[in-house]
Amino acid sequence: MCYGQIFVSEKLADPSNKIVQKITKRAQIWIPGEWIEKNNKYSWKKGYWTNKRPGFIYMQGYWENEKKGWTWIPGKWKKINIKTWYNVYSS
Numbered sequence: 001m002c003y004g005q006i007f008v009s010e011k012l013a014d015p016s017n018k019i020v021q022k023i024t025k026r027a028q029i030w031i032p033g034e035w036i037e038k039n040n041k042y043s044w045k046k047g048y049w050t051n052k053r054p055g056f057i058y059m060q061g062y063w064e065n066e067k068k069g070w071t072w073i074p075g076k077w078k079k080i081n082i083k084t085w086y087n088v089y090s091s
Contacts, residue, residue, distance in 0.1 A: 006037055007069035015044050027051055034061040035072040042072060052089060055082050 012035060033047040061075035080088075
């Protein structure tokens with residue numbers, strides 16, 4: 001299945017995906033940096049801290065190999081069972 005519009009012959013390397021600084025608020029999670037489509041090419045968007053969303057988990061973006069080459073599948077929030085959510089974030 002093709003999600004992206006832009007194809008590259010090789011996966012692009014992440015410039016930096018380090019967590020900027022340790023967070024002290026337990027209500028937040030780190031969203032990793034990812035590739036975004038801009039002006040018909042890929043640009044790197046840095047990671048950031050954001051508030052947790054009860055009932056949702058963030059699914060990180062990834063590269064997918066298609067017939068035309070590699071394309072970036074963006075990260076997204078996925079709805080999950082609230083009990084599962086508490087199990088994931090209670091630690």
